[in-house]
C-alpha cells in the first residue's frame with residue numbers, strides 16, 4: 001500500500017451568494033485525506049455539509065454553490081480544474097458515488113439492465129459482448145435475488161433495499177479505486193442495512209478500495225470505518241480513529257451526538273442536544289458550537305478555535321477539549337414514564353384481520369372467498385391506559401397498516417376494535433362520531449406530507465380546536481400559543497409556513513396538532529425516522545413529557561428497535577402481519593426471544609467499533625406470508641422441521657405476560673440462544 | 678392494459694353522453710325554440726304550429742333527445758332550422774377547415790415549442806432563456822385579436838406580403854386556403870408555442886435538477902447523452918397533455934382568430950348559429966367540440982401511459 005492519498009481536500013471552502021448579496025460559506029477550510037484502502041466516516045447533523053464534501057471530492061457542486069478557496073484532488077488531479085471530458089472519464093470509473101436516495105437516483109424511464117450497461121460502456125474495458133454477463137455478475141455480487149429478472153425491471157418496481165443494491169452495483173461497475181457513500185443505508189430496515197454494510201466491508205477489503213462513508217448513523221460508521229471525521233456547521237470539529245471518536249470523543253459536539261443516540265443496551269431515553277446549528281454564514285467570530293455547548297466560555301465566543309491535537313492526540317477544534325470528558329456521552333436521559341399497573345384497557349384489538357386486496361367483482365358475484373393469506377391476521381392485543389405499546393418489524397410487516405385500521409382509514413376484513421371498553425368501534429372513519437375522531441389521533445412519519453404547505457402553523461393548529469372544541473377569537477389564539485409552548489416552539493411560530501421550519505420543528509407541529517385534539521390515544525407511525533438523531537432525541541423527550549403530563553396512551557411504530565425500547569412499556573414484534581412476540585420491553589429485549597426478534601436484534605448496529613452484528617446467512621425480505629404454518633418458516637434460522645411448515649405455532653405465555661409464538665419450547669429456545677451468544 | 682383501455686373508452690363515451698344531455702337540456706331551457714327563432718315575428722298561430730310539426734318539436738323532450746342522440750351516433754346531425762340543409766354537411770366542411778387550421782398550427786407550433794422549451798430549460802437564466810421566457814409571457818398575455826391586428830397591419834397593410842383576411846369560401850379544397858391561412862396560423866402557433874414552451878421549460882429544469890440526472894453526471898455520462906437519454910424522455914411526458922389541451926382549444930376555442938381573419942371554421946359557425954338562434958346547429962357543434970375534447974384527452978392519457986413505465990407496468994405486470 002502506497003501512502004499517496006486517493007482523495008485529498010485541502011483548505012477547501014465552498015459557499016453561495018445569499019439574498020443580501022453576501023457570500024455565505026457552506027464548507028469552511030476542510031482538510032481531508034483518504035489513503036488507498038482506507039474507510040473514512042463523515043458524521044454530523046443534516047446540513048453540516050457532509051454531502052457537499054462528498055460531492056466536492058468528485059468535482060461536483062450543487063446548483064448555486066461555488067468554490068471559495070482550496071482544492072479537491074483525486075489521485076493528484078485537481079477536480080475543479082479538470083475539463084468536462086476528463087471529469088467524465090474519472091467519475092463513475094475510478095471514483096464512484098452511491099447516492100443518498102437511490103430510489104430517486106435511478107432514471108425512471110430506463111430499465112435497470114440498460115442503466116448498468118451504460119455504466120459498463122462508459123468505464124469498463126470489457127468487450128461489449130461480455131456486458132450482459134458482467135451485469136448479472138454485478139447484481140449477484142450485491143446479493144440481489146434473480147438478477148435476470150431485475151435487469152428487465154424499471155427502478156420503481158424494486159423495493160428500497162433493492163434499489164440501493166442496484167446503485168451499489170452501478171458504482172462497482174467501473175471498478176472504482178474510491179467509493180463515496182452518501183447515507184447509503186438511511187431509511188432501510190435493520191436487516192437490509194446490516195447486510196449491505198457487510199457487503200461493502202468485504203468489497204473494500206477484497207479490492208483495496210477506499211471509502212468515504214457519509215452518515216448520521218454512528219452505528220453504521222462504527223461498523224465500516226477505520227477513521228471518523230466529525231463535521232459541524234461546515235467545519236471539521238474532530239477527527240480520529242473510529243474507536244477514539246466513538247468511545248472517548250474530545251469535542252463537546254461529538255459527545256452530545258453520542259448521547260443523543262438511543263442504544264439497545266440502554267433503556268433510558270436518549271439525551272437531546274438542545275438548539276440548532278447556525279445557518280450558513282451565521283457562525284460569527286467564535287466557535288460555531290458556542291450556543292449549544294455546556295463548556296462555552298468568553299474565549300469561545302471571541303475566537304474561533306483551530307483544529308489542533310487534543311488530549312488523546314486526535315485533532316479537535318475546541319478551546320476546552322481537555323474538559324470535554326466531564327460531559328455525558330451516554331444516554332442519561334429520563335426513564336420513560338411508566339403506565340400505572342392494572343388499569344382497564346383503552347384499546348383492545350380482537351382477532352384483527354386486514355386485507356388490501358378486494359375480491360374481484362366476478363368472485364364476489366360467485367360468492368367466492370378470498371383464499372390468499374391476509375396482509376395482517378390474527379392480531380389480538382390490549383393496551384392499558386397510559387401505556388406505550390411499541391410495534392416493531394421490517395418494512396412491509398404491516399405496522400402502518402394496523403395503525404391505519406385503528407384510525408379507521410382502512411376497514412378491517414375481520415375481528416373488532418374496542419375503544420375505552422365501549423361497544424366495538426365503527427370500522428371506518430365515516431361511521432365514527434366526532435368524539436371518537438378526536439380521541440384517536442395519528443402522527444405520520446413525514447411531516448412534509450402531513451402538513452399542508454400552504455397553511456400557516458396557526459391555521460394548522462386551529463383546525464382541530466375549532467372542529468372539536470368550537471373555539472374562536474382570542475380563546476382560540478391563546479390555546480394555539482399554549483399548545484405550541486407545550487411542544488417548546490412558542491407563539492412566534494404561528495405565522496410561519498411549514499417550509500420555514502426545520503424537520504424537527506415540523507414534526508413538533510405535527511405532534512402539537514395531534515395533542516390539540518386532547519386525545520386519549522395517539523398513534524405514532526415512524527415519527528422520528530426522518531429526523532437526525534439529536535432531533536429524534538428531542539421529539540422522543542417531548543412525547544414522553546406529554547405522556548407523563550396527560551396520561552396519553554401511545555401505539556409507537558418504528559423499525560428502529562433502540563428507539564422503541566427507549567419509549568415503550570410493552571413491545572409487540574410483527575412479521576408479515578402476524579404477531580411473533582409480545583411482552584414488557586425488558587423481557588422482549590432479553591432472552592428468550594422469538595427467532596425473528598433474535599434476527600432483528602442481531603442486525604442492530606451499536607455505535608461501538610468492538611461489536612459486530614449477528615447476521616443470518618441468507619435473509620431476503622419476503623413479499624407475502626406463507627399460507628400455513630409459522631409465518632417465519634422460510635427465514636427462520638432455528639426452524640425445527642416440517643411442523644413449522646404445516647402447523648401454526650402456539651402462544652407460549654409466561655407469568656409476566658411475555659408471550660412467544662414458536663414450536664420450540666421456551667426453555668429450549670432460551671438454552672440455544674444463550675449457547676449462541 | 679386492454680381492459681384499462683376499454684374502461685377509459687367507456688368512461689369517455691359516458692362523458693360525451695352526459696355532455697350531450699347537458700347541451701340538449703341547456704338549449705331546451707332557453708325560452709323559445711328553433712321555430713320561434715326562425716320565424717321571428719311570424720311565430721304564431723298556424724305557421725308556428727306547422728313549423729313545429731315539421732321539425733317534430735311537439736313530442737316530449739326525452740323522446741326528442743333520444744332521437745337526436747341516436748341520429749348523431751349514426752353521423753346524422755339533423756337539419757338546420759333556417760336553411761333546411763343537412764347540418765352534417767354544413768358542419769363537415771367547417772370541421773375540415775378547422776382541422777386544416779389546427780393541423781398547420783400544430784405542425785409549426787409543437788416542434789418549435791418543444792425545441793425552444795428544451796433550449797430555455799437547459800440554458801436556464803442565460804440570455805437565451807430570458808429572451809424566450811419573456812417572449813412566451815408576452816405571447817400569452819397579449820390578447821389574440823391585438824397580435825392578429827398588428828400582424829395584419831405589418832404584413833399585409835404595410836409590407837403587402839401576405840393576405841390579411843381569408844376570402845376563400847367555406848367549401849373550397851384545402852389547397853386554396855394558402856397563402857391566406859398563414860397569418861392565422863402564425864397567431865395561433867405563437868399562443869400555443871408560448872404555453873407548451875413554458876411547460877416544457879419548467880419540466881426540463883425540474884428533471885435536470887433531479888437526483889437521477891445528478892447521478893448520471895456523477896456516473897460520468899457525457900452531457901448530451903444525459904440530456905437525450907436520461908432527461909428528455911422524462912421531461913417531455915407532461916408536454917403530451919398540454920399538447921392535447923392545445924388541440925382541443927384549436928378545434929373549438931379559436932373564435933376570435935376566425936372572426937378577425939374571417940376564417941370559415943367551426944368557431945365562427947358557432948357564433949353565427951348563436952346569433953341566428955339556429956339551435957340545432959349550436960347543439961351539433963357543441964357536441965362535436967365536446968367529443969373532440971374527450972377524444973383528444975383520452976389519446977393523451979393513453980400516450981402518457983405508454984411512454985411512462987411507471988404507469989405502463991401498473992397494467993402489464995402482476
Ligand SMILES: Nc1ncnc2c1ncn2[C@@H]1O[C@H](COP(=O)(O)OP(=O)(O)O)[C@@H](O)[C@H]1O
Nearest residue numbers: 016026045046047048049050051052062063064
Ligand atoms: N444548492 C445549494 N444552495 C445553497 N445552499 C445549499 C445548497 N445545497 C446545500 N446547501 C446548504 O449547505 C449546507 C450543507 O448541506 P449538505 O452538504 O447537504 O449537508 P448534509 O449532507 O450534512 O446533510 C446546508 O446548510 C444546506 O442548506
Ligand code: SF4
Nearest residue numbers: 287290293300318319
Ligand atoms: S470551543 Fe468552546 S464553545 Fe466551542 S466546542 Fe469547545 S468549549 Fe464548546
Ligand code: SF4
Nearest residue numbers: 630633636644662663
Ligand atoms: S415455529 Fe418454527 S419456523 Fe417459526 S419461529 Fe419457531 S422454529 Fe422458527
Ligand SMILES: [Mg+2]
Nearest residue numbers: 050051100183
Ligand atoms: Mg446529506
